[in-house]
Amino acid sequence: MSALLAQIKDGMKDAMRAKEKERLTAIRMLLAQIKQVEVDSKIEVQDADIIAILDKMIKQRRDSITQFEAADRQELADAEKLEIEALQVFLPKALDDNEIAQLIDAAVTESGAESMKDMGKVMGILKPQMQGRADMGKVSGLIKARLS
Template sequence: MSDTLKAQITEAMKDAMRAKEKERLGAIRLILAELKRIEVDERIEVDDARVLAILDKMVKQRRDSISQYVDAGRQELADKEQAEIDVIQAFLPEALGEAELTTMIDAAIQESGAESMRDMGKVMGLLKPQIQGRADVGAVSGMVKSKLG
């Protein structure tokens, strides 16, 4: 079996089943169900880049849910979402640090010849594939704005 991200997630599911890790297994099954849904809906085979984008989106959705649950005083539900985030993040590459991000943003601004906010799209176009699953795109967008602004 190829060592794709999807294959690694499938292996992790089998390991979780063997180890009887119910919560971890549930979270992994959610990931695989989402991958399968997209493959069926779009009639495609997801590649690693697409899997990262999907995992990134799943983390973001759960973060949004956590803030809503915390505001509603439902800590047990927030904890469940956080546990799912922890499982999902295990399949994402290591997060980029502030210094790495700044270097990447500077390089993208240089490469695109960006001079003002009008060039924001060019810069983000170069950065997005590099930061997918490794940094919050919204936060990076804010950093780019402050550099171009």
């Protein structure tokens, strides 16, 4: 079992003991998604796989928040925000803007990217380094600005 999966299961037990219903629900959804990936792929998930799952789940919740707020459903948006907070605990430390800029510069140099045509090369280098540590949509915008 991966270290991150053990940490998630411990987090579930802690949420049960503390009777934190919202946090427990979010962690159970995460564990169900991990199990789904294991069954579908017939593999035992590693930390990198779990981080990708977490990243996807958080992105989905951010999209939901935007839609709920547009529909003036603040109580549902607040519930999604609580789920994001519960899930973010398991992600690695986030990169700050300076670190992101340094990684982008290094990836552009490494790939020899000169124009927007080379953006895929840069993203291919950055994605494994930044997965779960930075908003890839924001990173994509920064790369576009750098290559323009």
